[in-house]
Amino acid sequence: MDLTDIPDRAYDGDESPPNLDELESPESLLTGGPIRERLLDIVTGLRAPTKVSKIAELADCDTETARDYLGWFTEMGMVHRHDGRPVRYERNDAYFRWRRIDRIRNEYTEQEIVEALSDAIEQIEDYREQFGETHPDDVSLVVASQDMTTEDAWETLSEWKTLERRAALLDAAQRDHPASGRTPGHIDA
Numbered sequence: 001m002d003l004t005d006i007p008d009r010a011y012d013g014d015e016s017p018p019n020l021d022e023l024e025s026p027e028s029l030l031t032g033g034p035i036r037e038r039l040l041d042i043v044t045g046l047r048a049p050t051k052v053s054k055i056a057e058l059a060d061c062d063t064e065t066a067r068d069y070l071g072w073f074t075e076m077g078m079v080h081r082h083d084g085r086p087v088r089y090e091r092n093d094a095y096f097r098w099r100r101i102d103r104i105r106n107e108y109t110e111q112e113i114v115e116a117l118s119d120a121i122e123q124i125e126d127y128r129e130q131f132g133e134t135h136p137d138d139v140s141l142v143v144a145s146q147d148m149t150t151e152d153a154w155e156t157l158s159e160w161k162t163l164e165r166r167a168a169l170l171d172a173a174q175r176d177h178p179a180s181g182r183t184p185g186h187i188d189a
Helices: 026-031 035-044 052-059 063-076 093-107 110-131 150-175
Strands: 079-082 088-091
Touching (some): 035 052, 035 063, 035 088, 052 063, 052 088, 063 079, 110 150
């Protein structure tokens, strides 16, 4: 039996298979939910200045509603507004970085942050020794692929970049961490 085969005993008695036509379409699941949440999902993905009409289209809402929420997101610092004709918005990476640092500070003790930072730095040093460079952007994928498969080299360099970002967040959180007695937890930086 193949993994995609349906076993004979899957439907007992009078039961019939589910009617797949009655299930919600993937499109309706993606456009359902509160407008604010849909707009927030769109805003977090904006990497370039984007017109309000395009944002409204992506969030499946009208332009005026999108404009109102974008104004609120701008006041909160989540997006940058680019004036002009047409007005455009893009994600404020500094805001999201601050939120991650603040979350780390609030959820983990200073000791946990220092330990996670120390672990990240150790792993970064291992990558530096392995590739003979100080940063993953300095490593040529072509050169790295001489010692391993291209896929493994790409994955290794991606992991190194992730560690660099994690270490920077942990360092920022550690530098200004208030003393607290919070319960330990897993650091997801």
